[in-house]
Amino acid sequence: MEIAQLKYMLTLAKHLNFSRAADEACVTPSSLSQQIKKLEDELGVALFERTTRSVHLTLAGAEFIESAKKIVSEITEINTIMQKYIVGESGNIFIGNCPAFEAYGMTALIALFQKNYPKISLHFCEAGCLDLYTLLCNGKIDVAFLTTFDKFKPEQFSLESYPLVDDELVIIVNKSHPLASRQIIDLGEVSQERFISFSKSSDFYQDTMDACRQSGFIPQFSYETQYTDTIVGLVAEGMGIAMLSLRLVMKKLPKNVALIRFKPTRIRTLSIVFLKKPKPLPIVLNFKNFFINWSKANELRHAPFDASGNA
Incomplete structure (x- = not known):
């Protein structure tokens, strides 16, 4: 028994005329008759009564039609569901995100993506940028939001990266600090200060080291967290004092903490990164295109300072 035969049965039961049923099924009347006869022989029961003038369902045929309707309907539903996977409208996406994910406005975008693709299930894995590389390259996640792509990308894997948002590194100090009233400083002016930073395994720690070395000194760390x-x-x-990214601190800066820009400017860029594949899954492709199109439309490739230098 084949699905096509069930559909032929339903069409003939609808018209009770071989010519009209054959036209709808896009086959010849003789081919339709042969398929019905083949099905009847397989089942060992007559499904239609045929005369030279009419075609009627037998009792067995009527019961068969009721079951055939259910089967064809379920198969149609299955095909519809599977089609969503084929076009990337259903399934699972495993997302690796850095802790600063929300500060860059990405949670709002994720919510918008979910609204556009309600049948896609999103699974999040928050980790440091360096750890996200391992997860991405090992296939544990489908996509990663990273701020360290150019510096730490593993050379043995082929990755594709799309920049989304720029962020400027700044110095924060207590407002009683001698530099607190300054809008911008040379980074070398804090060479004798004690820095508070993230742990040595973090990309922020590395950014602080690199920025200070560029200005000719090795930072002294008093606390790590x-x-x-x-x-x-x-x-x-x-x-x-501490070196942090502006977007990370600007929304929750205490009143007794001052934010200072420094020269030479250091920029962190949040990028969306994928493992390059010859045939990416449609669902991942939809996710990628959504964020790329958003980036092109919004142009957030700059740090959020106004013309006066204030956050």
Whole structure:
């Protein structure tokens, strides 16, 4: 028994005329008759009564039609569901995101993507940027949002990266600090300060080291922690200074903490990164195109300072 035979049965039961049924099924009347006869022989029961003038369902045929309708309907539904996977409208996406994900406005975009693709299930894995490379290259996640693509990308894997948002590194100090009233400084002016930073395994730690080395000194670290709030809190208590990204601190900067730009400027760029594949999954392709199109439309490749130099 074949699906096509069930559809032929339904069409003939609808018209009770071989010529009209054959026209709808796009076959010849003789081919339609042969398929019905083949099905009847397989089942061992007559489904239609045929005369030279009419065609009628038998009792067995009528019951068969009821079952055939259900089967064809379910198969149609299955095909519809599977088609969503083929065109990337259903399935699972595993997303690796850095801790600063929300600060870059990505959670709002994720919500918009979910609204456009309600049948796609999103699964999040938050980790440091360096760890996200491992997860991405090992196939544990489909996409990663990274701020360290150019510096730390593994050469043995072929990756594709699309920049989304730029962010400027800044210095934060307690407002009682001698530099607190300055809008911009040379980074070398803080060469004797004690820095508070993320742990040595973090990309922020590496950014701080690189920026300071570029200005001719090695930073002295007094405290290391895993959380932005802890760093900001320690700075607020006058226990040191810190280098953080503007978007990470601008929304929750305490009143007794000042934000200072420095030269030479250091920019962190949030990028969306994929493992390059000859035939990417349609669902991943839809995700990629959504963010690329958003980036082109919004042009957020700059740090959020106004013309006066204020955040």
